[in-house]
Amino acid sequence: EKQLNGLEHGNLAQVRHVVLVLSGKGGVGKSTLTTELALALRHAGKKVGILDVDLCGPSIPRMLCVGRQDVHQCDAGWVPVYTDAQKSLALMSIGFLLENPDDAVVWRGPKKTALIGQFVSDVAWGELDFLLVDTPPGTSDEHLAVVENLRKHKVDGAILVTTPQAVSTGDVRREITFCKKTGLRILGIVENMRMQQHLLQRWRGGAGKAFWITIFG
Numbered sequence: 577e578k579q580l581n582g583l584e585h586g587n588l589a590q591v592r593h594v595v596l597v598l599s600g601k602g603g604v605g606k607s608t609l610t611t612e613l614a615l616a617l618r619h620a621g622k623k624v625g626i627l628d629v630d631l632c633g634p635s636i637p638r639m640l641c642v643g644r645q646d647v648h649q650c651d652a653g654w655v656p657v658y659t660d661a662q663k664s665l666a667l668m669s670i671g672f673l674l675e676n677p678d679d680a681v682v683w684r685g686p687k688k689t690a691l692i693g694q695f696v697s698d699v700a701w702g703e704l705d706f707l708l709v710d711t712p713p714g715t716s717d718e719h720l721a722v723v724e725n726l727r728k729h730k731v732d733g734a735i736l737v738t739t740p741q742a743v744s745t746g747d748v749r750r751e752i753t754f755c756k757k758t759g760l761r762i763l764g765i766v767e768n769m770r771m772q773q774h775l776l777q778r779w780r781g782g783a784g785k786a787f788w789i790t791i792f793g
C-alpha cells in the first residue's frame with residue numbers, strides 16, 4: 577500500500593504542507609519573503625524545501641548564497657540542493673536546469689508551461705514539513721501549470737505579497753480572483769515595504785481566518 581501511495585502522490589508524498597507565494601506585481605518581495613519564511617521555519621526545527629519556478633530570475637539561489645548548481649537525477653527525479661549538512665533546507669530552482677540563464681527567453685507558451693508543470697512533480701523532496709513555492713509575478717499560464725500539477729497533492733494555500741502601492745492599483749484583487757478561480761485558499765496577505773505608518777486597511781475578502789502582516793521597509 578505504501579508503494580501505491582508513493583506512486584499516486586509521487587515526490588510530494590512525504591511533504592506535509594505546501595504553500596505558494598504569489599504577487600500581482602514584480603519586485604514586491606516574494607522571493608525575500610519565501611527565503612525569510614524558510615529560514616524562520618528551519619529555525620523552528622522544521623524541514624523546509626523551496627521550489628523556485630521563476631524561469632527568468634533565479635533569485636532564491638542568490639539569496640541563499642547557493643551558486644549555479646549542476647542538478648542530478650536519481651530514480652525518483654531531480655535531487656534538490658541542500659544548503660546545510662543536516663539537509664534541513666532543500667532548494668530546487670528551475671534556473672538550475674537551464675544551461676544558460678539566457679535560455680529562459682527561448683522557452684515560450686505551451687513548452688514553458690509543460691516544463692514548469694513537470695518540474696513541480698519531478699523533484700525528489702523526500703520528507704519535508706513545508707514546501708514553499710516561489711513564483712514569478714502575475715497570474716500567468718505558469719501559475720496555472722503550477723496549481724494544476726499540485727492539485728493532486730494537498731496544497732495548504734497561498735500567501736499574497738503586495739506593497740501599499742499595489743494594494744491601491746487592484747493587483748491584490750486580481751490575485752484574490754485567481755485564488756478563488758483555482759480553488760486556492762488564501763492563507764494571508766503580506767503588505768511589504770510600507771514606507772510610512774498609516775491606518776491598516778483590513779482585507780475583508782475571505783473566510784476571516786487569513787492574516788495580514790505589514791512589513792516596514
Ligand SMILES: Nc1ncnc2c1ncn2[C@@H]1O[C@H](COP(=O)(O)OP(=O)(O)OP(=O)(O)O)[C@@H](O)[C@H]1O
Nearest residue numbers: 601602603604605606607608635713769791792793
Ligand atoms: N521589507 C523590505 N525592506 C527593504 N527591502 C526589501 C524588503 N523586501 C524586499 N526588499 C528588496 O526588494 C527587492 C525585490 O525583492 P524580491 O526580489 O524579493 O521581490 P520579488 O517579488 O521576488 O521580485 P520578482 O517579481 O522580480 O521575482 C530586493 O532587492 C529585496 O532585497
Ligand SMILES: [Mg+2]
Nearest residue numbers: 606607630635
Ligand atoms: Mg522573485
